[in-house]
Amino acid sequence: MHFQRSLVVGLIVILQISCYELNKKRFPDHFRIGLATSAYQVEGGWNEDGKGENIWDRSVHSIPSPIFNKETGDIACDSYHKYKEDIRLLKNMGVDHYRFSISWSRILPTGYANQINEAGVNYYKNLIKEIRANGLEPLVTIYHWDLPQPLQDLGGWPNEYIVDLFEEYARVAFTLFGDDVKQWITINEPKQVCQEAYGSGIKAPFIKSHGLAEYLCTHNVIKAHAKAWHLYDDEFRNKQKGRVGIVIDTFWMEPASDSEADINAAERQLQFIFGWYANPILRGDYPWQMKKFIGERSAKQGFKTSRLPEFTKQEIDYINGTIDFLGVNYYTTNMVSEKNDTVRNEVSWEADAETIRFVKPEWPFSTTWLRVVPWGIGKVMHWVKKTYGDIPIWITENGMATYGESLEDDNRIEYYQKHLSYVRDALEDGINIIGYTAWSLMDNFEWQVGYDDRFGFYHVDFKSPNRTRTPRKSVGFYRQFATTRCIVDKSQCVDDNHMDNVLRYVYQSVAVNNGH
Numbered sequence: 001m002h003f004q005r006s007l008v009v010g011l012i013v014i015l016q017i018s019c020y021e022l023n024k025k026r027f028p029d030h031f032r033i034g035l036a037t038s039a040y041q042v043e044g045g046w047n048e049d050g051k052g053e054n055i056w057d058r059s060v061h062s063i064p065s066p067i068f069n070k071e072t073g074d075i076a077c078d079s080y081h082k083y084k085e086d087i088r089l090l091k092n093m094g095v096d097h098y099r100f101s102i103s104w105s106r107i108l109p110t111g112y113a114n115q116i117n118e119a120g121v122n123y124y125k126n127l128i129k130e131i132r133a134n135g136l137e138p139l140v141t142i143y144h145w146d147l148p149q150p151l152q153d154l155g156g157w158p159n160e161y162i163v164d165l166f167e168e169y170a171r172v173a174f175t176l177f178g179d180d181v182k183q184w185i186t187i188n189e190p191k192q193v194c195q196e197a198y199g200s201g202i203k204a205p206f207i208k209s210h211g212l213a214e215y216l217c218t219h220n221v222i223k224a225h226a227k228a229w230h231l232y233d234d235e236f237r238n239k240q241k242g243r244v245g246i247v248i249d250t251f252w253m254e255p256a257s258d259s260e261a262d263i264n265a266a267e268r269q270l271q272f273i274f275g276w277y278a279n280p281i282l283r284g285d286y287p288w289q290m291k292k293f294i295g296e297r298s299a300k301q302g303f304k305t306s307r308l309p310e311f312t313k314q315e316i317d318y319i320n321g322t323i324d325f326l327g328v329n330y331y332t333t334n335m336v337s338e339k340n341d342t343v344r345n346e347v348s349w350e351a352d353a354e355t356i357r358f359v360k361p362e363w364p365f366s367t368t369w370l371r372v373v374p375w376g377i378g379k380v381m382h383w384v385k386k387t388y389g390d391i392p393i394w395i396t397e398n399g400m401a402t403y404g405e406s407l408e409d410d411n412r413i414e415y416y417q418k419h420l421s422y423v424r425d426a427l428e429d430g431i432n433i434i435g436y437t438a439w440s441l442m443d444n445f446e447w448q449v450g451y452d453d454r455f456g457f458y459h460v461d462f463k464s465p466n467r468t469r470t471p472r473k474s475v476g477f478y479r480q481f482a483t484t485r486c487i488v489d490k491s492q493c494v495d496d497n498h499m500d501n502v503l504r505y506v507y508q509s510v511a512v513n514n515g516h
């Protein structure tokens with residue numbers, strides 16, 4: 001009986017996928033289409049013009065190197081010198097916005113705001129000027145994983161002092177660049193900032209503190225985000241009239257069966273990844289699933305209190321609602337089933353969720369952690385709306401990796417076409433998606449895997465001192481999408497003025513919604 005049922009469910013899934021037709025409707029004029037990078041991954045110039053050392057500089061230079069092939073971001077794509085060429089490429093692709101990040105140590109070499117590096121400030125002023133001069137809008141991430149090393153020496157994100165220092169850094173950014181930047185992201189993918197950097201320890205500063213530091217880190221990341229948002233709201237919003245959001249990433253978590261246990265397990269896994277950050281910021285506190293599971297496991301393990309810290313009532317009131325738009329990164333999907341963990345002895349974020357995650361062999365492979373599952377992006381959009389209501393969503397990353405030197409990336413074109421089609425479906429379903437940002441403009445330093453995974457529309461020749469950028473076939477596809485707003489050929493494209501009007505309303509209401 002159970003076998004038959006899963007057979008039927010399986011057939012329905014296969015039918016859904018094979019019968020899926022691309023959405024041919026044009027994206028609305030107000031929908032923003034862009035491309036993303038981040039400072040450490042593209043800039044290089046790691047010690048130039050007074051820049052301080054950050055945790056990635058320290059890690060890539062340590063022996064033995066924790067990075068595949070001992071690669072470094074010392075030069076990366078050399079965007080520190082080639083940013084004008086980068087903006088030319090963006091302009092040529094016809095996109096609306098460019099998402100990049102500011103390197104904390106480039107403008108504040110020690111991490112503290114008492115000493116500002118003018119040369120670093122000028123780099124970002126020139127970059128922003130170039131972006132604007134070419135008719136593009138800057139979408140600026142304040143923190144994309146590159147903590148100044150002197151702050152790591154004091155303990156980094158798990159130490160609460162970071163909250164005030166981040167606020168001071170944000171103040172410098174708003175003050176110096178806020179006249180020309182209206183779209184701010186405080187922190188990129190905090191799950192990686194905490195879980196991968198201080199829990200499993202696979203990213204800088206490569207600290208393994210399973211089930212402990214990763215929760216302390218998150219507590220401070222959330223407070224730091226809230227402080228930066230309040231700072232903007234109190235002191236800058238009236239003058240600068242911009243918006244401040246955060247970028248949270250997740251895989252889609254698909255229940256492995258239609259049993260209640262698996263459905264609950266998949267929901268719990270989403271809460272452990274996405275709700276961990278979104279719930280405090282949008283609902284005031286950690287998800288109940290995390291409080292219950294981590295609390296019970298901590299007690300069983302003999303801890304005096306839960307390993308998940310608690311917010312005070314005052315902190316909850318301060319944090320709740322500190323967001324103007326929600327950035328969402330989606331790359332891939334996992335299947336999730338319930339793990340019957342009766343022992344409950346393992347201390348880690350992974351074990352605390354009590355789930356089993358796996359992928360389907362038929363899902364096309366992109367890289368170790370990334371199978372191509374386009375329908376997952378649609379499910380994430382629906383889940384965000386169901387869980388957090390009508391908060392404006394900005395898709396801030398989506399993309400896949402290829403390998404080697406080939407410029408014929410038809411699989412990348414198919415990836416984007418299908419994901420965008422599900423995004424267009426989600427617009428039709430009334431989800432407030434205000435923009436889409438592909439990762440990435442060009443191949444770049446992909447963290448612990450070095451230059452092996454290539455996520456770029458542009459191929460970068462990392463063997464040449466020129467770091468020559470060469471367009472892949474997918475550049476043509478994305479240019480066509482950005483200029484015609486259609487994922488199919490213009491002749492097949494369907495106009496949809498109704499959707500234009502709906503989104504124009506969302507846009508205007510977001511723009512004037514300053515009344516927190």
Ligand SMILES: *[C@@H]1O[C@H](CO)[C@@H](O)[C@H](O)[C@H]1NC(C)=O
Binds near residue numbers: 282283316321
């Ligand atoms: C957070 O704010 C919302 C909206 O104002 C409110 O409904 C909710 O009760 C608050 N959450 C907490 C935990 O106070």
Ligand SMILES: *[C@@H]1O[C@H](CO)[C@@H](O)[C@H](O)[C@H]1NC(C)=O
Binds near residue numbers: 340342
């Ligand atoms: C979970 O495992 C325990 C011990 O192996 C077993 O007794 C119990 O029936 C299992 N529960 C479920 C729901 O499978």
Ligand SMILES: *[C@@H]1O[C@H](CO)[C@@H](O)[C@H](O)[C@H]1NC(C)=O
Binds near residue numbers: 464465468
């Ligand atoms: C680098 O660029 C310079 C100037 O355009 C050119 O002369 C040189 O041949 C290039 N070198 C390589 C290895 O591509």
